[in-house]
Each structure stands twice: as structure tokens, then as C-alpha cells.
Amino acid sequence: MSASTPLAPDWLVPPADANALAADVWPPSADRDDHGALRVGGISVLELRDTFGTPLYILDEDEVRARAGRVLGAFRTAAERHGTQARIYYAGKALLSTEVARWVTEEGLALDVCTGGELAVALAAGVDPARLGFHGNNKSVAELELAVEVGIGSIVLDSSIEIERLSAIAERRGIRQPVLLRVNSGVHAETHDFLATAHEDQKFGFTLEDAVAAVARIRELPGLQFFGLHCHIGSQIFGTAGFRESASRLLELHGVLAEGGDIPVLNLGGGFGIAYTSVDDPTPIEELADGIVDVVAAECAVRGIPLPNLAFEPGRAIVGRAGVTLYEVGTVKPVEIGEGAERVYVSVDGGMSDNARPALYGAQFSARVASRTSDAQPALVRVVGRHCESGDIVVDADYLPGDVAPGDLLAVPATGAYCFSLASNYNYVPRPPVVALRGGVARVIVRGESIEDLLARDAGLHRVPVLSERQRDEATEGAG
Missing domain, CATH: 2.40.37.10 (Lyase, Ornithine Decarboxylase; Chain A, domain 1)
Structure with a gap:
């Protein structure tokens, strides 16, 4: 069989050694x-x-732990240079089990969940609810009730209906639930259309224009405590350009909202890319951290607003x-x-x-x-x-x-x-x-x-046969 073929994609080069393991693709222990x-x-x-x-x-496991620590260290160091703090949430949707939840929290990370099932896994793992963030565009009433009951750290609000729904739950329990508002910055990351999540024509979050009224409503409600803005521009992103532009737009909104009260947190999401093939060239996490935090600090200085605490939500970059x-x-x-x-x-x-x-x-x-x-x-x-x-x-x-x-x-x-x-x-x-x-x-x-x-879930295996009237008559005659 020949290595030379016109069927190969342009990016794929025949290897000198088809047994070699690309250094940036495989776990370091491979x-x-x-x-x-x-x-x-x-x-x-x-x-x-x-x-x-x-x-x-x-x-x-060692690679998961090492990457968690490296990401946390990179963003904390970048934030400390500008006199603020950074928190890293592991995006549980990437891969979640009770063991994985323990690994990342033991390494100092918080944890992001987006369904009642993911929340249940985190709680079963013994994760402190205060270190959990809850995402999702259609959280059920039961999920919100549980999140508030266990004392979840923050909930990312995704719609006007959810604002009212969550406030009623929290007010009934006599608490003020910390919340963030998910905003679409309009920045479309250079990635697959289904992976880019910040452009306006999609199911997540509020537009920049609608966010002002949404925050005003949150601040009116006794059951909610507004903590800040959240944005996620996509997944498997190389480079800092998309994050920098998105942060700039969010801080314009942040400055407007700051006139009405404190905004302690800005969450810029995740989506940091990794190498899947030998030609992929992901940006080192330290470079990402420095570039993103630097632009946030510069934009805040230009606008004369305090630099908020920052939060990020990598998943793939930690476990991929x-x-x-x-x-x-x-x-x-x-x-x-x-x-x-x-x-x-x-x-x-x-x-x-x-x-x-x-x-x-x-x-x-x-x-x-x-x-x-x-x-x-x-x-x-x-x-x-x-x-x-x-x-x-x-x-x-x-x-x-x-x-x-x-x-x-x-x-x-x-x-x-x-x-x-x-x-x-x-x-x-x-x-x-x-x-x-x-x-x-x-x-x-x-x-x-x-x-x-798989068969154990099939209720048909345990169903009692239902006989027709004719079958019952024939059975009765046979018995006689």
C-alpha cells in the first residue's frame, strides 16, 4: 500500500514513522x-x-490534575499582576463523574454544572455547593429548587422567565440567590457553527441591548443578588483575538451597569482549544491567560471602572x-x-x-x-x-x-x-x-x-400479556 494518495486532505502529511506519538496530542505519559x-x-x-x-x-488522572493546576496557576498569576482575582470552574459537561469532580476540586477548581443530573453527580462527590455554578437555558423548577436548597454558589440566568422563576423560589425560602446574566457579545469564534455560541441567533443568553433591562429587573427583585455578567464565545478556540474582542464589548456593558451598583464578577467562559492532530497548534494556557486578563485590565482603565474579579470555565483544556x-x-x-x-x-x-x-x-x-x-x-x-x-x-x-x-x-x-x-x-x-x-x-x-x-430497561420484557376476548374464550374452552 502506498502512502502517496490524492485522497489525503491537504493538512495531512505522510509521517516518517507511522508508529510515532505526536507529543502535544497524546498524554505526556504515553x-x-x-x-x-x-x-x-x-x-x-x-x-x-x-x-x-x-x-x-x-x-x-495525573494529567487531569496537572492541567487543572496549570490552568488555575496561569489565570491566578495573570490576575494578581493587575490586583484582582481569578476563579476557574471546571466545565463538567466535558466529562463528569464523582471521581473527576473530586480531582478538579482537590486541585483548587470550582465546578460548573448545567443539568440536575450533573448537579447530582457533583453533590454525590461531596463538592461544596458554594463552589458550584449552574448553567443551562431551560433549568426546570425542580432543578432550581434543589440548587437553591443546597446553597449553590451561583446561577447563570438565561431568560426573562428564569429571572422571575428563580426569584420566586429564592424569596419563598427567604434568601438572596447570587446570579450572573448570560450575554451574547456578538463575537463569533473561528470554529464550527454549532460550537460558536455568542452570536445572537441562538438559544443562549441575552443580547447586549436587552441585558440592561434584564439586569435592572434582577436588581429590583428581593430574591436575587446580581453578581455579574457571563459570556461564552465558543469551543476549541486557538488564539486570544476572539476573547479580547468579546471582553471589550462586555466591559462596555459592564461600565453602563456599574452606574447602578457593584458588579463584582466577570465570567468570560471557556472554549480553549487542544491538539487533536499533529498539525493543531493550540495557544499555551499561560499566553491565553496573560492576553485575556491584560485586555480586561486595559479596557477597565480606559473606562475608569474597577477591575472585577474574573472567572473562566475550561473543560476540554483540562481533560481532553x-x-x-x-x-x-x-x-x-x-x-x-x-x-x-x-x-x-x-x-x-x-x-x-x-x-x-x-x-x-x-x-x-x-x-x-x-x-x-x-x-x-x-x-x-x-x-x-x-x-x-x-x-x-x-x-x-x-x-x-x-x-x-x-x-x-x-x-x-x-x-x-x-x-x-x-x-x-x-x-x-x-x-x-x-x-x-x-x-x-x-x-x-x-x-x-x-x-x-440495556435489556433491564426494556419494560416489554416484564409485561403481562393482554389477551383479546377471543383468546380468553379459547383459553377457557381449552381449560374445560
Whole structure:
């Protein structure tokens, strides 16, 4: 099989070594043992396969903790240079379990949840409710009641209805609930349309124009305490330009609102990008922190307003690189596409049920044969799943050794964020377990599902047959 093919995307360059692990894509602990098998956290994937099976989500706990600490340190240092403070909320939607909630809070982070289910996980993990922020465009009354009851730190308001709804709940309980108002700055991050969330034509938040009246109403209500503005411009963003422009627009609004009272917090969201392939070049978190905080400080100085405390909500930037998904190859199918062009389809035992991002967003991932190394010439492959969908693609394009074969283990890096959390049972495929690695020990932190688990939810298996009148008559006659 030849590495040279017109089917390869322009950005994808044939590798000198199809066994090499791109340094910025894989967890820092990833390497190969003396026999060529991939190791993560010092543990061979062969051992992980034998113990836990495939597909398997692998999560390097040390990397999650290290990234949490690095992000927190970067923003705290940047904020302290300007005489203010920064708080980091881990965006639980990226990947959440009780263990992950404990890791990030033990490293000094607060935690962002956006549903009653995520709130329940955080509380079950023992997270102090005061360190929780609650997002969502359609929080139910029951969810808001629970959040207020447990003493949640802040709630991000998303609509006029929610303003009135939450105030009534808080007033009835005799408290003032700290809240932020989500605002669309109008800055459209350079990302996929479905990932950019600050332009006006979408379901989240208030426009800059409508925010003034919304804050005035919050300040009138006895059950609410206005803490500040919140904005999130998108996901998987490289560079600081979008954040800088969004911050500038928010501070214009902030200055207007400051005339009516204190605004202690400005939350600029998250969305910091990571490397999924060898050509991705994410901005170092220290550079992001310095650039964003510097522009906030400069804009406040120009407007003559106090510099607020700052908050940020990274998820992917903390957990994304820590994750690797392990599969087993089932079939390999070379397909000729036009004269002299061949693509090799490598089918694995998972797919869009454990990684929906390629199907949802056209997201790019990379892959490596994990159970061995090979001297075979690289071949262009498309890694696909087992589901009955032509869009069931795990890795759209990468180069693997040309002798990739059934039974090989295949590893896809940078799957810590939005893979487990978006997983489904499409085609009645059980969701894989999540295994955390630390200190040479692997342990399950989220149990995988079995077919029996899926069947246990099917109420039809336990239904008492309902007989028609004719069937009852025939049964009665037979009995007589």
C-alpha cells in the first residue's frame, strides 16, 4: 500500500514513522514498551485490554490534575499582576463523574454544572455547593429548587422567565440567590457553527441591548443578588483575538451597569482549544491567560471602572488530552476510488456511540496501532465504527502502517472531552467503561454497560400479556 494518495486532505502529511506519538496530542505519559505496545501511565494497553476489554475509555488522572493546576496557576498569576482575582470552574459537561469532580476540586477548581443530573453527580462527590455554578437555558423548577436548597454558589440566568422563576423560589425560602446574566457579545469564534455560541441567533443568553433591562429587573427583585455578567464565545478556540474582542464589548456593558451598583464578577467562559492532530497548534494556557486578563485590565482603565474579579470555565483544556480510547480492529477493507487512488477502511468495535464528535461537528482525530509497531509503509486509512451509518467515522483520515490487520489494537488520543459525555446506545451498543490510571494502577471510575443492562430497561420484557376476548374464550374452552 502506498502512502502517496490524492485522497489525503491537504493538512495531512505522510509521517516518517507511522508508529510515532505526536507529543502535544497524546498524554505526556504515553510511550511504547520494549515490544512496541502503547503504554499510558506506565500501563500497557495489552494489559488494559485483557482486564477491561474494548472499547475502553482510558483517562490519565495525573494529567487531569496537572492541567487543572496549570490552568488555575496561569489565570491566578495573570490576575494578581493587575490586583484582582481569578476563579476557574471546571466545565463538567466535558466529562463528569464523582471521581473527576473530586480531582478538579482537590486541585483548587470550582465546578460548573448545567443539568440536575450533573448537579447530582457533583453533590454525590461531596463538592461544596458554594463552589458550584449552574448553567443551562431551560433549568426546570425542580432543578432550581434543589440548587437553591443546597446553597449553590451561583446561577447563570438565561431568560426573562428564569429571572422571575428563580426569584420566586429564592424569596419563598427567604434568601438572596447570587446570579450572573448570560450575554451574547456578538463575537463569533473561528470554529464550527454549532460550537460558536455568542452570536445572537441562538438559544443562549441575552443580547447586549436587552441585558440592561434584564439586569435592572434582577436588581429590583428581593430574591436575587446580581453578581455579574457571563459570556461564552465558543469551543476549541486557538488564539486570544476572539476573547479580547468579546471582553471589550462586555466591559462596555459592564461600565453602563456599574452606574447602578457593584458588579463584582466577570465570567468570560471557556472554549480553549487542544491538539487533536499533529498539525493543531493550540495557544499555551499561560499566553491565553496573560492576553485575556491584560485586555480586561486595559479596557477597565480606559473606562475608569474597577477591575472585577474574573472567572473562566475550561473543560476540554483540562481533560481532553488526558483521554485515550482503545479499540480492536475487526475488518480492514481497501477501496479503490478513482484511478490510482485507494482508501483503506479500518473498522473498529466502537464508533459514533462512544465518540459522536466527528459525526456531529466533522471533528478531526488521529490514531495509532497500539498493540505493536511496524516497519510497513504508511497507508491512508479511514477509521470507522460498527454502526449502521455511513457517517459513523472515528478518524476521517490518518496514516497507519500498511499491514494494519484484524485483531490489532487501535488507540485514538485526545478523547477525554465530549466522548464519554456524548456517548449513546445507538444500535443497542453498550457504553464502554472509563478507567483511570495513576501510579501504575488502573481502576474503573465509571462502570461499562452490558447487554443485560440495556435489556433491564426494556419494560416489554416484564409485561403481562393482554389477551383479546377471543383468546380468553379459547383459553377457557381449552381449560374445560
